Amino acid sequence: MPTVAVDEVKDDDFLLDVREDDEWQAGHAQGALHIPISEFVARYGELTEAAPQDGRIHVICRSGGRSAQVTMYLVQQGIDAVNVDGGMQVWQAAGRPVVTDEGQPGHVL
Template sequence: MEIKEIQMSELESKISLGESLNIIDVREDFEVQFGMIDGAEHIPMNDVPNRLDEFDQDQKYYIVCKSGGRSADVAMFLNRHDIDAVNVDGGMMEYKGGQ
């Protein structure tokens, strides 16, 4: 199954344009303590299956992790459950923080 992907720079452009976005950070607790994208929701990867009911099938979700690997797995999992999820390739390692 092919998953949709965008680069972190593309996501940052959408953020800077003020687009209303659903960003899900699937990193672990110890990783997010170093910072998250403003407005992102933290749902650790292993919690996603138990929290599927929190995802709206009428919305698009941008899934982010440290580098893009875990987020790709989560995006694929969500897509299999008819949720529109886009992997953010490069992850937080590419995040400039609006600079």
């Protein structure tokens, strides 16, 4: 499974957050696209519209399990996707910004 460490994700990399709505509302990486894993298949078109055609998709969840499932699915579709190792827990622990939809400081559930 293609995996990258949190510190390898650059600010301008495309980030897909597959956590559920309550987790997203508590806090997320600024600029990430949110499609919960429970809605992923139905909303797949949103990803293909938003993602860069020639860029890599970095997939993140709370700890890496759900994002690993989505990463594998995307790779099977021929998309350049990587799982962000450790997820939002490691993201926050590494001091990366976590915000709410209002731009206020958030936290990881």
